[in-house]
Amino acid sequence: MTTFTALTTLTGKPAADALGAAMEDMDPTPMGVGVFEVEDDSGLWEVGGYFEGEPDEVALALLAATFGAKPFVVSEVPETDWVAHVKRELPPVEAGRFFVYGTHDADQLPEGRIGLLIDAAMAFGTGHHGTTLGCLKAYDRLLSDGQSFDDVADVGCGTAVLGMAAAKTGTANVIASDIDPVAVDVAVANMAANDMGDAVTCVTAAGFDDPALSKAAPFDLIFANILKGPLIMLAPDMAAHTKPNGIAILSGLLNEQAEEITSVYAQNGYNLLHHDQIGEWSTLTLGKET
Missing domain, CATH: 3.40.50.150 (Vaccinia Virus protein VP39)
Structure with a gap:
């Protein structure tokens, strides 16, 4: 199933929270909705949704107009082999005596180093x-x-x-x-x-x-x-x-x-x-x- 994102920005947390809540009632329903402050002191908030299948762009346009947001930008998310991605993008990290690694690199823990097993996660x-x-x-x-x-x-x-x-x-x-x-x-x-x-x-x-x-x-x-x-x-x-x-x-x-x-x-x-x-x-x- 092809995944899509729909992203917009608007001013103020109350409006952003309200838009995020409204997106959760869309049909088709998004897999997830996120509301995040843009960390540049602009006062802007980003609201985005993830969809299995192409979202209803007319509904998105109406939501943007209702809450005073910029038009949503809809993008197709390419299918990714996340296991391969993690192995490629998250190699072990060495910080002095510490060795931070994922499960896929468990065999690389050097002798005498303090291993910290941290797999890529939401946190x-x-x-x-x-x-x-x-x-x-x-x-x-x-x-x-x-x-x-x-x-x-x-x-x-x-x-x-x-x-x-x-x-x-x-x-x-x-x-x-x-x-x-x-x-x-x-x-x-x-x-x-x-x-x-x-x-x-x-x-x-x-x-x-x-x-x-x-x-x-x-x-x-x-x-x-x-x-x-x-x-x-x-x-x-x-x-x-x-x-x-x-x-x-x-x-x-x-x-x-x-x-x-x-x-x-x-x-x-x-x-x-x-x-x-x-x-x-x-x-x-x-x-x-x-």
Whole structure:
């Protein structure tokens, strides 16, 4: 069955949510509908649907006009051998002592490296993106410098690859949280795939808003691989949940955003220890003052 996408943009979350809901009532019904903010400070939102078979373009035009959206762009999605695609596009990733790989590359795990099995999934964080890779490299450097951590939080965990890295290097108390329950389900599945049992506690939470996080705090190390806006918003909470002399590893940042984040966190008691860049993405390692 040929698959099609139908995409449009419009201004404002309420209108975008309403359009997404209306698309779900179309005939033929889309396989899925997504509503996403365009991350360029334009105020635009993207609404898209996936269809088995060509969608009703007249119905789409009426929906666009009703909700003040741009005309939908309908595209045919080429059939893809996803297993072959994953093998080709997601080769193993090496980050210091860490080796992130998919099931299809299990035989490539080098002796003496710490393997993190993460298959491509709906949640973000396979290690291939510059932000996740930057966080792993920053953490590896801290370990190489002789640092160790008793209590670690992975905020906005996605696949929980960062929390897993902490647990596999001796941290006894690791908690991973994400606002998306699907991501948390993926994180739990990754624990099982890596034979880690309950080595990482996985919870659905926005920022630090969960009793499990409050109970586990304060932390020696907090990973937050999210986005500029949430990082700014979380700065006071991050400081409140970090031990004196603790560390925060922040990413999800474009290089040009790093200076602003550094300044915001300096106002909340952090010093910049390292600023790493991978392509257009930055990772900041920050130390909390006493």
